[in-house]
Each structure stands twice: as structure tokens, then as C-alpha cells.
Amino acid sequence: MTGPRVMVVGDLITDVVAVLSGPPVTGSDTSAAIRFTGGGQAANTAAWLGALGVPVTLVGAVGDDGPGRDRVAELERGGVDCAVTRVPDAPTGTVIVLATADDRTMVTERGANLRLAPEAVEAALDAAPDAAHLHLSGYTLLDAGSRPAGLRALAAARQRGLTVSVDAASAAPLRRVGAPAFLTWVRGVDLLLVNAEEATVLAGGLDPAAQGRVLSASARRVVVKRGAAGAVWVDRDATIAVAPARRMAVVDPTGAGDAFAAGLLSAWLTGASPEAALHRAGDLGASAVSQVGARPPL
Numbered sequence: 001m002t003g004p005r006v007m008v009v010g011d012l013i014t015d016v017v018a019v020l021s022g023p024p025v026t027g028s029d030t031s032a033a034i035r036f037t038g039g040g041q042a043a044n045t046a047a048w049l050g051a052l053g054v055p056v057t058l059v060g061a062v063g064d065d066g067p068g069r070d071r072v073a074e075l076e077r078g079g080v081d082c083a084v085t086r087v088p089d090a091p092t093g094t095v096i097v098l099a100t101a102d103d104r105t106m107v108t109e110r111g112a113n114l115r116l117a118p119e120a121v122e123a124a125l126d127a128a129p130d131a132a133h134l135h136l137s138g139y140t141l142l143d144a145g146s147r148p149a150g151l152r153a154l155a156a157a158r159q160r161g162l163t164v165s166v167d168a169a170s171a172a173p174l175r176r177v178g179a180p181a182f183l184t185w186v187r188g189v190d191l192l193l194v195n196a197e198e199a200t201v202l203a204g205g206l207d208p209a210a211q212g213r214v215l216s217a218s219a220r221r222v223v224v225k226r227g228a229a230g231a232v233w234v235d236r237d238a239t240i241a242v243a244p245a246r247r248m249a250v251v252d253p254t255g256a257g258d259a260f261a262a263g264l265l266s267a268w269l270t271g272a273s274p275e276a277a278l279h280r281a282g283d284l285g286a287s288a289v290s291q292v293g294a295r296p297p298l
Contacts, residue, residue, distance in 0.1 A: 005132060006057070006133045006269070007131045007162070009059045010138075010139055010150075013043065016094065016096045020100050039255065042137035045258045045261045053079070057131070059153070061087050063092040064086040065091060067091075068112070083123070092111055093108070110143060110145075115145065118152035125153075134157035136166045141177075142173040154185070165191035168198040171198050171200075174198055179203075190219070194222070195257060196208070196224065202215060223278070223281075230243040230282070231281065243275075260284060263283060
């Protein structure tokens with residue numbers, strides 16, 4: 001599969017994934033299968049796009065350390081072009097992921113991701129004249145340190161005529177910054193991706209189609225991801241597409257939404273209908289939850 005070059009801007013992280021044998025026992029031991037792997041919403045999406053054969057560039061920041069070099073090297077082996085800044089006085093970000101079949105809890109050190117600079121985003125876009133789309137991890141906007149880079153990415157993409165998508169990232173930081181601020185930052189984007197909890201933070205406790213209609217006042221198209229319950233696409237032309245619920249054998253849900261985003265973009269950017277794009281996204285998300293870790297196998 002090919003298509004236009006996609007610029008993915010945002011976080012690049014080491015995941016320490018612990019797939020728990022059961023609910024964590026506070027103050028005692030819980031057995032788990034533990035794995036160190038590449039992570040970060042933006043890097044995961046870029047990795048899945050690369051695995052699909054989509055030309056993709058990741059714009060991000062890592063520490064000038066071993067983990068940072070490892071994270072960049074594995075992405076490059078997977079076909080991702082990396083426009084990654086090495087920050088000498090900050091560590092590569094790390095996330096501890098406590099995963100069960102139903103959910104995952106993340107403990108995060110953002111590290112060098114907070115130091116992504118607007119100038120680095122501009123330089124990466126200048127170096128990729130074949131880019132047609134920019135996908136932004138919402139974490140870049142939700143962290144005050146990287147917010148200027150996220151806002152510059154959105155503005156610079158529009159100036160260059162790129163289409164733009166944003167993944168809302170995570171409900172807890174969305175609550176901290178507040179829905180009005182976030183929706184102001186993403187106003188006018190071509191595609192906004194939210195999961196069920198994020199949709200509730202941004203649009204209230206409505207049904208998914210109604211949440212999509214509320215959010216389409218800010219974004220031209222909205223996709224509400226509902227995991228095994230499917231997904232809903234809403235756009236300003238009143239188009240509503242629904243991906244049906246599906247049975248999934250869940251091993252580790254980490255990064256499933258990032259795989260979903262890659263599948264959706266790979267289809268939509270090559271002219272697929274909303275229904276077809278949701279179907280491809282659902283297939284990729286289902287394959288992601290059947291393995292440990294958030295990346296496609298190398």
C-alpha cells in the first residue's frame with residue numbers, strides 16, 4: 001500500500017508494558033508478563049503507517065541517550081523517516097503501562113517530548129515537500145512545554161495546504177486543560193479522533209453520533225472510537241457511518257487506538273469511503289490488541 005506522505009508530530013517514548021495476571025494487589029505482588037518496547041502515540045501511529053507501506057515521517061524529540069537511539073533505530077527499521085531532535089539535558093520519555101484484557105493504566109515521564117520545538121516542526125515540513133497530510137498527537141497540545149510546537153504544526157500545515165488530523169490523546173489531561181481550550185486549538189482541522197471517554201470530556205454524555213455532531217462544530221470530520229463496540233464517523237455534511245461491534249481476543253490494549261488511526265488515515269487519504277476507512281481502521285486496531293506492545297512486529 002502507498003499513498004501521500006504523512007507527517008506525524010508528537011511523542012516518542014519507551015513503554016514498559018506489564019500485562020497483569022489479574023487486578024493489581026495494592027501493597028503486595030501481582031504477577032505479570034513484562035516487556036520493554038517502543039511507544040508514544042505519534043510514534044506508534046507512524047510505525048503502523050510504515051508497516052502499511054505509507055510514506056511517513058515522524059517529528060519528535062528524544063534524549064541524547066541509549067533509549068532514544070534505540071527508539072529511532074527501530075522506527076527506521078520499520079520504514080519510518082525520523083526527523084527527531086536529540087535533547088542533551090532531558091531523558092527519552094518513559095511510560096509504565098499496567099495492562100489487563102479490559103484496560104490499561106499509564107504512569108508517564110514525558111521527558112524530552114516536552115522539549116519539541118516549533119522550529120524543529122517547521123524544518124521537518126520544509127524538508128518534506130511531498131507531504132500531503134499532518135497527523136498530530138494531542139499530547140503535544142496537552143503539555144504546556146510542547147504546546148507551541150503543536151500549534152505551530154497545525155498552522156504550518158494549513159499554510160502549506162496539507163490536510164490535518166488530531167488524535168485527542170487522553171481524557172485526564174483533556175479535563176485538566178478544559179474542553180473549550182482544546183477545541184479552540186483544533187478548530188478547523190480536517191479530522192478529529194476521540195475515544196468514548198475523550199468524547200464525553202469534550203462533548204458531554206451523549207450518544208456517539210450526537211457527540212460527533214457537537215464536535216463537528218470544531219472539526220470538519222469526527223471519529224468516535226468505541227473499542228470492541230465499533231466506531232462512528234460524523235462530518236459536517238451530516239454523513240454518519242458506523243463500524244459495527246466486533247469480537248476481539250484482547251491480550252494488551254496498549255496502542256490499539258494508534259493502530260486504528262493509522263488504518264483510518266491510510267484508507268481515507270487514498271479516497272476510501274467513511275465505511276471503508278472505518279473497516280480498515282477496525283481491522284488494524286483488532287490486530288494490535290492481539291499482541292503485547294503498541295507497535296507492529298518488525
